[in-house]
Amino acid sequence: MAASDHDDEHDHDHEHSQLSALELRVRALETVLTQKGYVDPEALDVLIDAYQTKIGPRNGAQVVARAWRDRDFRRRLLADATTAIASLGFTGRQGEYMVAVENTAEQHNMVVCTLCSCYPWPVLGLPPTWYKSAPYRARAVKDPRGVLEDFGVRLPDGVRVRVWDSTAEVRYIVLPQRPAGSEHLSERELAQLVTRDSMIGTGLPLTPRSAPTSGAAP
């Protein structure tokens, strides 16, 4: 079976030629469903707004930053991530059961859903295009170090890679290692070091020097 490029963003030229047809098709469907009373058009707008402005990876960054600063929270996060994350106000759809997996000097965690694109929405928002793409889903389990190299991440030899394939309703978030030189930072500053990809395991957190808020030096 030939690999399909259609899932990834480099195929957008092809997609653009279909865009108006797709727009019309979606609009027609929305009209039928609204006229038949199955959907409330205002609810559609509220849903769209929620995933555009409220639910995204800044939520997860708060969780990680809290865990870096607060030893007790970190312990609770690793023991029962659902409850710990809910204590920061992040719950619900596609994050009903959360597990946090911790990166250490010996072990690096990486999350995938090979069967579809399961992803922890309440803490990370909607998945990025590459997470849903065939190359990521196919290779993350078999060639995780190769995938990490695609992302420019090279782990030292001796670091074990733990891949979590989200095949049920449990959703995983990676707790990255706290970067060196971040000891003096506030929780808010720490959160700025936490990238989305570092919580999926395809990236590492920023270092205080590379972060956009380097003005917050000691």
Next chain:
Amino acid sequence: MNYDSHADLGGHDGYGVVRHSSQSEAVHDDWERRVLALTLSMGATGLWNIDISRAARETLDDYDKLSYFQVWLAALEKLLLQSGAISVDELAQGRALGAAIPVARVLHAREVAAALAHGAPTLRPPGAPPRFSVGQCVRTSSVALQHHTRLPGYARGKRAVVERIHGMHVFADTHAQRLGEQPQWLYAVTFDERELWGPRTPQQQSLVSVDAWESYLEPA
């Protein structure tokens, strides 16, 4: 009739590099946002559940030619037609022609925040105690099932170790077939890379875990 999932991609070769960019990943086209919202809203009506929805997506004939939200759109149309909620003519003409069928619920704007915050929990009260314990060696089922299932092909018929017990969860296989929730214990089980890919695949110092319902597993 053969059940043919086109979504079981794990471990397949030939897909090339993962293309990513730091920006624009979260930005969607307007029609994609509409499809997301329509799918969530129609999910709330109770005409189908998330496992039926996944089955509808993974069995689309042109699955591998469609983008992610094209898959969602095609599956939504398929489910709406199958359930009799809309007709082919209505879909073609883009307007209602007949009466609506009864639905359990319509999601209204004021209920959205609470509905998202609650989600759709699948945890159920435990009946019997779990059959397996953490650290136990198990073997996954080698049967290629003719219905929606959540044991990936690459993880079939392999030895694993029970890593976590997640609790008793709605069983996706029966839920997707409208055979009820039939909750089962759910485990995270961990495979060694050599067990999954054989001794000739270059070693990566890696372990892979999947979440597996109890009936996917036998003692090893």
